[in-house]
Amino acid sequence: MIDLYTWPTPNGHKIHILLEECGLPYKVHAVNIGQGDQFKPKFLKISPNNKIPALVDSEGPDGQPISLFESGAIMLYLAAKTGRFLPDSDRAKYEVLQWLMFQMGGLGPMLGQAHHFRIYAPEKIDYAVNRYTNEAKRLYGVLDQQIKGKKWIAGGDYSIADMAIFPWLRSWQNQGIDWSDYPNLKAWFDRMGERPAIQKALLVLADARKPLTDDKARQALFGAGQYKKR
Missing domain, CATH: 3.40.30.10 (Glutaredoxin)
Structure with a gap:
């Protein structure tokens, strides 16, 4: 268990x-x-x-x-x-792992900071709000380009990379994001949200x-x- x-x-x-x-x-x-x-x-x-x-x-x-x-x-x-959810072949496996590391080392920490300074900080610090909001937009842009023409983030099958990234994008409003700027990523986000396992x-x-x-x-x-x- x-x-x-x-x-x-x-x-x-x-x-x-x-x-x-x-x-x-x-x-x-x-x-x-x-x-x-x-x-x-x-x-x-x-x-x-x-x-x-x-x-x-x-x-x-x-x-x-x-x-x-x-x-x-x-x-x-x-x-x-x-x-x-993690491929056997070295090439496909490292494709997935690089996007898992992208979430762990960049996406999660930066979106967390955007969320903090926009929503929870006891004082509004314009420099911090602008810095982390702009970084959030940049990272969404990286993902939007990556998913263009693909069904899943790592380009092959559905993987732990998709699962790691999806929850961090659910607070897009608090991160200062307008989905209309990221149509490819929005289509993926909606597709993820339709999965029964994710809903559960x-x-x-x-x-x-x-x-x-x-x-x-x-x-x-x-x-x-x-x-x-x-």
Whole structure:
């Protein structure tokens, strides 16, 4: 059995989608990051970076339990475990991996910053808003060109690259995006949203997540407690 420690954020949804697409049974453990659950000792044992998602598989590669943190590592593990959504051939595999790295190293962090400074920052800093909004638009443009004439991001079959990128684009309005500027990417985004596994995955803990408007949630996510030595 897979125990998934998660919350309905883009990185959490990446794993929800992959698990649903693979059809693997899993048990959800809510880690309410707005209430500070990510700092509890039990969670830190499997996710020392105090970030969701994290996973414990009771049937690891050698038959023994394995715990993993970092959403990209979890995606690679599950793809290897099931033999799905990551090609076998070296050429096709690295096509997928480069776009997975694009999401992990660029798209996710930059869109997260755009979202933060546009929506959550306690003061409006024009330089930061403009910097990260423009970077969001640039990254959407990269994806729009990549998907042009293709059905899937990596150019071959549906893969973990598509699953990793999709959840990050769901907050396009908060990122300052106008879909009319990215018609190729919008067609892919709509196609992804029609997949039954994705629709089911997006319901995971959906009722539990609340707007981050109270002081406790803001402190847990953005306050000095983030930097406390543990």
